[in-house]
Amino acid sequence: MTTHYSNQPTGQQSYGAPERTATDNVLSIIAMVLGVVALLFLPIVLGVIGVVLAVVAKAVRHERLAVPAIVVAAVGLIGGMVLGALVASA
Numbered sequence: 121m122t123t124h125y126s127n128q129p130t131g132q133q134s135y136g137a138p139e140r141t142a143t144d145n146v147l148s149i150i151a152m153v154l155g156v157v158a159l160l161f162l163p164i165v166l167g168v169i170g171v172v173l174a175v176v177a178k179a180v181r182h183e184r185l186a187v188p189a190i191v192v193a194a195v196g197l198i199g200g201m202v203l204g205a206l207v208a209s210a
Contacts, residue, residue, distance in 0.1 A: 155196030163200020
């Protein structure tokens with residue numbers, strides 16, 4: 121079946137790579153949120169989970185925001201532990 125306006129079949133996809141959407145960065149976004157929350161609450165647990173999710177997003181899913189997610193989660197992990205040590209020693 122062809123369209124009325126051209127000789128292209130209906131439903132034909134355009135050439136090139138498929139468009140990436142915001143849902144392609146889900147693990148990276150979750151890792152960033154966990155990294156920020158880890159600054160104040162349970163840095164060892166939430167920070168490690170954030171780093172692991174970010175590494176999985178980078179290695180397995182090749183997400184665009186994976187590298188910033190690794191940085192944010194690592195800063196949340198280390199910063200949360202330092203902040204916790206400062207508060208505990210005061």
